Amino acid sequence: MISDQESNWQHSVVSEVTFRGRHFYVKRDDLLRPFPGNKARKIEGLLQRDWRRIERLVSHGGAQSNAMLALARLAAHKGIGFDYHTRKLPGWLRQNPTGNLQSALAFGMRLIESDTGQPPSAEPRTLFVPQGIAMPEAETGVARLAREIRQFADAQGLSAMTVFLPSGTGTTALYLQKHLDFVVATTPCVGNAAYLRRQLSVLEPDPARHPVIYEAPFKHVFGKPDRASFAIWQALQNETGITFDLVYDPPGWRVLLSSPLTPPILYIHCGGVEGVASQLARYRRLFGQSLCR
Numbered sequence: 001m002i003s004d005q006e007s008n009w010q011h012s013v014v015s016e017v018t019f020r021g022r023h024f025y026v027k028r029d030d031l032l033r034p035f036p037g038n039k040a041r042k043i044e045g046l047l048q049r050d051w052r053r054i055e056r057l058v059s060h061g062g063a064q065s066n067a068m069l070a071l072a073r074l075a076a077h078k079g080i081g082f083d084y085h086t087r088k089l090p091g092w093l094r095q096n097p098t099g100n101l102q103s104a105l106a107f108g109m110r111l112i113e114s115d116t117g118q119p120p121s122a123e124p125r126t127l128f129v130p131q132g133i134a135m136p137e138a139e140t141g142v143a144r145l146a147r148e149i150r151q152f153a154d155a156q157g158l159s160a161m162t163v164f165l166p167s168g169t170g171t172t173a174l175y176l177q178k179h180l181d182f183v184v185a186t187t188p189c190v191g192n193a194a195y196l197r198r199q200l201s202v203l204e205p206d207p208a209r210h211p212v213i214y215e216a217p218f219k220h221v222f223g224k225p226d227r228a229s230f231a232i233w234q235a236l237q238n239e240t241g242i243t244f245d246l247v248y249d250p251p252g253w254r255v256l257l258s259s260p261l262t263p264p265i266l267y268i269h270c271g272g273v274e275g276v277a278s279q280l281a282r283y284r285r286l287f288g289q290s291l292c293r
Contacts, residue, residue: 011148014266017240019253023263025161026242027149030271037271038165038172039070042133044141051078054127058119060085061131062223063093063111064100064279066245066272071129072104082109087117099278134169134199142172146179149266153182162261165268166252170200172270173211178204184211187255189248190222214259220251225283228254245272246279 015026032040057075061068063086075082084104097105105111112119122128129135153161160182167173167186177184188196193215200210218228229250236244236253244250248270256267 014152015240015242017242019236019239020257022257025152025264025266026240027145027152027266027268028242029145030243030269030273032271035070035073036274037066037070038142038145038268039066039133039271041141041145041172042067042135042138043070043074044144045137045139046074046129046133048140049137051080053125054078054080055125056081056083056123056127057129058083058085058122058126059129059131059133060117060119062086063089064223064275065132066100066270066275067129067131067133068109069100069104069107069274070133072107072109075109076107082107083112083119084109085112085114085117085119088113088115098281099275101278103274130169132169132171134171134203136203138171139175139178142175143179145172145268146176149176149180149182152266156264158264161264161266163266163268164252164256164259164261165270166248166255167196168248170196170211171203172268174200174204174209176268177211178209183261185214185259185261186211187214187216187252189220189251214255216251216255217258218254223247225279225286227287230283230287242269243273243276244269246276246283248272 012027012029012032015028017024017026029037029040035043057071057080059071068084072082093101149163163176163180163182163184165173165186166189168190170186173184173186193213196213197207197210204210232253233244233246233250236242
């Protein structure tokens with residue numbers, strides 16, 4: 001079990017890699033434990049709140065969400081229930097849960113399927129967590145991440161640096177920009193740039209305080225397997241020795257490589273590798289076994 005005190009949280013390391021002939025720093029939040037990835041950052045603030053009147057967490061989103069798994073871990077750590085609402089599952093996944101869904105169920109999550117995937121109105125003694133943990137409490141841990149990045153830059157003697165990460169709700173990128181004087185750049189993996197700006201505006205109405213947004217110069221459907229995404233994911237693994245997630249990182253790296261950003265660049269590895277096995281299974285179903293050997 002992890003202590004709720006900040007002093008016991010593990011800082012993530014930074015790896016230096018060369019990819020496609022270019023140098024990058026990679027902030028390895030995928031190695032954080034027991035909550036890996038940027039969800040560890042978002043959950044830190046939740047851990048520090050008063051839980052004495054909370055008996056159940058409630059959230060919603062996709063059936064393989066990284067946030068879902070992190071919240072399932074959090075609820076188990078706190079010894080409370082966790083209800084997760086999602087749209088109706090395909091029959092094969094309901095009968096044979098895999099990836100993040102399988103792990104979250106093992107932590108005791110109660111999965112509730114519906115046509116909308118939306119939870120009902122708040123009930124007494126419950127804590128509602130928005131999809132993707134996009135809430136003000138996420139700022140606590142992301143501010144810590146910003147401090148770690150600043151410490152790294154100072155140690156390397158870097159007076160300027162660009163921080164890049166792919167976004168779902170954009171919460172991590174938003175709070176990083178708030179707490180860093182470096183440029184923070186991101187790309188929307190869910191929807192387009194207009195959708196991401198609307199998500200950011202929920203937490204910060206002033207667009208001048210938002211991170212820089214680069215829209216993908218290619219067609220991309222969130223979570224849908226495609227050969228270009230698999231190719232860059234495989235190349236990243238071969239060239240850097242790092243396993244990335246198969247949903248956010250492939251479009252993230254494709255946009256980063258096509259962007260006008262200049263070095264030094266720090267890429268935030270936001271985790272999500274627990275879902276790689278289920279993602280690879282989807283690729284195999286669509287493209288055959290030979291693609292994913």
